[in-house]
Amino acid sequence: MDLMNPSSDTGRDPSGPTGSDNASDSPLLSRLSHKAERYHARVPGIGRLPFRVVAIIATLIFVNALVWAACGVVLHYNTSLVSTALLSYTLGLRHALDADHISAIDLMTRRLIASGQKPVTVGMFFSLGHSTIVVITSIVVAATASAVSSKFDSFSRVGGIIGTSISAGFLLILGILNMYILYKLVQHMRVLLYTHPSSSPESGDNFKIQGAGCLFHLFKRAFALIDRPWKMYPLGVLFGLGFDTSSEIALLGISSLQAASGTSIWLILIFPILFTAGMCLLDTTDGALMMALYTSTSLARDQIAVLYYSIVLTGVTVAVAVAIGTIQMLNLVLNVAEPKGRFWDGVELAGEHYDVIGGAICGSFLFFGALSVLLYKPWRRRVDRKRAAMLSEDEQEHSRDESGEVGIGSASAVEVESSDEIRRAGAARGADGEEEGMGKPYQTISVQPKSDNDNSGIEHR
Incomplete structure (x- = not known):
């Protein structure tokens, strides 16, 4: 995967x-x-966003306009349903901000980016899968309003256990996997900050990490199924089994009441369609904007800046995923075991206000994003000063090494020159001695045979 090169065509x-x-x-x-x-x-402003992000958001806005135009024609002849249609659309917008939606979309967007893709339709497919269950259930409730209404509570309880278990487990596991991505980002940042700028991998090398950790091997088959944005559709279907939010319950209640009052089932279909349009618009926008944040092209040439913002966003994502997954697990325990106490009252209150938590998640991304922008410049100045000092020390050491090499070379040359002079001086003195010896009288010693009368046997001349 190529996190540092958002302009790459890999994994479109x-x-x-x-x-x-x-x-x-x-x-x-x-x-x-x-x-x-x-x-x-x-x-x-819009020109800074990737074209594909703007295109998918514009497409969803256009689709929402078409849906409202079609519904407007029908509502023109059924004005009593206008307020109910507006309520259904508002419930869809509200449900899109639920914490499990925001966390699942952001986490899977992050993971697909880590695998080398540029997904802008993660939120769209997730919301379509989620809406499928809502639409089907609305039709069933409307068709059999009196028969299903008495048994809906038990079905909702079983579906809530299944949906909550799947969503909570999914968020916790993906949160742990994103912890590994966060660890790799921090490690690479340390490499950039504590190595010499000329030897760091900032230039030329693309930072690659795997979107999975040690737990990936345990859940390899399950997570390998979601390697494309469209595969978020079945996950959205599983999430939709929960019926654990008031917006879905309210929509089903609307369908049931309208059916009981004699409204045609074809008119009742307007409500889940508007619900789907509103939820799909916000969920798609969330996923597309998160993709733009994670792969910002304005910082593509500055790995330190990219890593800085990636660490901030990934850290917030991990914290949100673990927090929401934990809340959902606690709600599951609350619904099954029904424990009592102030702590569990707080858990129940949190479960009833997922829309508020979802809005807080969006706000947290904006808050920490703005805070990271404000803190980036002073932090970057300190980093640049440290890297400049490292570069200066390296240049000084390099210059000292070069001067030492020059000194050694000069000493060797002086030694060679001195040796040559010594040899020439010795040769000159030898020649002078030879000439001096030839100019003086010399003495010879001869040995003659020894006679009986001469004891020395040596004659001196």
Whole structure:
């Protein structure tokens, strides 16, 4: 995976609305896509967001407008349902901010980015899967309002246990896996900060990490199933089995009441469709914007900045996932074992206000994002000073090494020169001695045979 190169084409989301494969199938779509990209780059503020993010959000806004236009035609002849339709759409927007939605979408977006993709449709497919259960159940409730209403409580209890178990376990496991990603990000940041700038992997090397840790091998098959954004659809279906939020219960209640009052089932379908449109709009926007944050192209050439913001966002994501997963697990224990006490009253209160918690999660990302931007400049100045000092020390050491090498070379040359002079001086003295010896009288010693009268036998001349 290539976290540090957001402009890479590796792992493009084939489900995205602006995929190159779809655009290349039709010259008209290709021309429209190129024109849209040019206009997108000129719009202040929006031009900073990736084109695919803007495209998917604009597509969902357009779809919502179409849904409201179609519903408006129907509601024109059934004005008594206008307020109920507005309530259903508002419930969908509210349900999109539930904590389990925000956490699941953000975590899976982070994991798919870590595997080298650029997913912008994670939230859309998750909300579509979640809405499938809501739509089907609304139809069933509307079709058999009197028969199902008496048995809905038991079905909701069983579905709540299943859905809560799946969502809580999923969030906790993905939170732990993202802890590994956070650990790798911190390790790479330490490498950049505590190694020499010229030898650090900041230039040329792309930082790659695996989107899984030691627990990945235990859940390899389960998590290997979600390697594309569209595979969030079945996960959304599983999450939708819970019926553990007031918005879903309220929608089903609306369907039941309208059916009991004699409203046609085809008119009742307006409510879950509007619910789906509102939830899909916000969940898709959340996933697309998180992808833009995690792969910000404005910081692509500065690995320290990218790692800094990635650590902040991943840290918040891990904290949120673990917190929400823990709350859901405690709610599961509360619903099954029904313990008593102030602590469990607080757990029940938290479970009843998931929309508030979800809004707080979105606010926490904005708060910590803004705080990290404010703290980045002074922190970066300290980092740059430290790296500049490291570079200066290295240059001084390098210059000392070079001067030492020059000194050793000069001493060797002086030694060689001195040796040559000594040899020349010795040769000169030897020549002078030879000439001096030739200029003086010399004495010879001869040995003669010894006679009887001469005791010395040596003659001196």
